[in-house]
Amino acid sequence: MSGEAAEIVFDHATKRYAGRADFAVDHLSLTIPAGEICVLVGPSGGGKTTAMKMVNRLIDITEGDITIAGRSVRSLDVIELRRGIGYVIQQIGLFPHMTVAGNVATVPRLLGWDRARIDARVRELLELVCLDPDTDHSRYPAQLSGGQRQRVGLARAMAADPPVMLMDEPFGAIDPITRERLQDEFLRLHKEVRKTVIFVTHDIDEAIKIGDRIAILREGGRLAQYDTPEQILASPADDFVARFVGADRGLKRLALRTLADVQLGAVNGTSPTDPRCTSSMTLRDALSLMLTEGAKQVVAVDDAGRPVGTLSIEHVSDLLGPNA
């Protein structure tokens, strides 16, 4: 199992601890298409981490099944299975007695790669996660910052090019500014190396930003909704989801799109006092700009400062309406 991304299917996957009446994960069924990022999100007690750990069998499945590329995780040798799945956790769990290179090389070594191949792979990965292969290579985890450690954690998880990655609140313990950077880097990285990713978080904003699809789990391990971020924000399945995504879900939806994604209004009739912005700005920020400037519309301009279109408050409101 390496290289090509694989589809993951939860088929009534259930976890029930002995002696407990309630479910940790209750007949969870969902399909994650190959190469997509599925975010499991929900309040604590929703079973999101449990659901994720059933994939690499750190937690045994009580009932139902999970398949990766059509093969049941229960049918595979557990050690082989885990070596084929990248695993990133919040506390990172770097091996303190190994250098950065040693940490990244862990799974390739277990798989018996030769030295030259491992060295080349380690360099490639360190570059991929924006670390310096020459200076960071032989440092120990204690010598790194939190953000650098999580980059090493990510590189280590991807070392053997697994088709599937499991990420358990990977950026949860990192300061907000670094977290944002790591999220952006991760999304860029994911575009380069398409892998099927299961990403656990309790932060709905992170879920919306990272996920191609979001599975919202509620208490008792029940799936409340599984859909794209856009759909979840536009039409929450029930009150629970609506409350979970927040009363500002309209604004969150606007944050998903930039001016470049929508049909802009005609340029003629703009006033010189209308605020200017670039088309890479999100609709949410454009709306905020109108409100703070007291304007009814913003003018999108290109790199040379020439107007390319307009966006009005009515237009934004229409985009959020039921016919959008």
Added chain:
Amino acid sequence: MTGPSLLATGPVIPNFGEPPGGKNGCIAQNGTFCWDWVSLHWSDILQPRLVEHIQLTAIAVGIGFVIAFAAALVAHRQRWFEPSFSVLAAFLYTIPSLALFQLLVPFTGLGVLTIEIGLIGYTLLILFRNTLEGLRGVPEDVLEAARGMGLTRCQTLTRIELPLALPAITAGLRIAVVTTISLATVGAYITPLGLGQPIFYGLQTNFTTEFVATGALAVLLAIAADLIIVLAQRLLTPWAHSRRLAT
């Protein structure tokens, strides 16, 4: 001058001729510490006893370590084993050394075996405790990462847990070696081996230099052994001493 062959049996204050340094010299006056005696008896008393002492210590700590290490591995996996082994090791540790040697004599005789069994008994508690604490001190997230990456139990032990337990294990070894070097001198009460022998002899004959010099040698041996272990640990665990370079 008396020949070395006569001195080899260890008469401390020669009754014939003049000792080195003359009639009014340090040895004749039974001074606190006479260099003349040390240099005269280095090769026939001090050095051979020192070598014996090192052997006694190495065997005791070596065998003690193997037993304690194996027991710690078992206790690491099987929780029930810890209290039973701890009680046994703590019991052995609390018996006064002289009494323990004496108790063993009827079974193992007046020989090196008695001394070694006694010395091994004293190393067990500290080596067992430290090894087990070292293994248990491995952070949970490190173990979870190891499991999640597909390390087998055995690989986790050899590649992760033991290297990380090394500082705790060597800390135990240091204490075990130093206490064994000190305790092994008492072993000469059973059989004349090691640095304890000249100490006992010096005490019996009231020749101060002999037990002062030998005692000092035992202390130096303990310090040297401790330093060697510390240096070895520094070489083996560079990660534990790496300074923070980044913010």
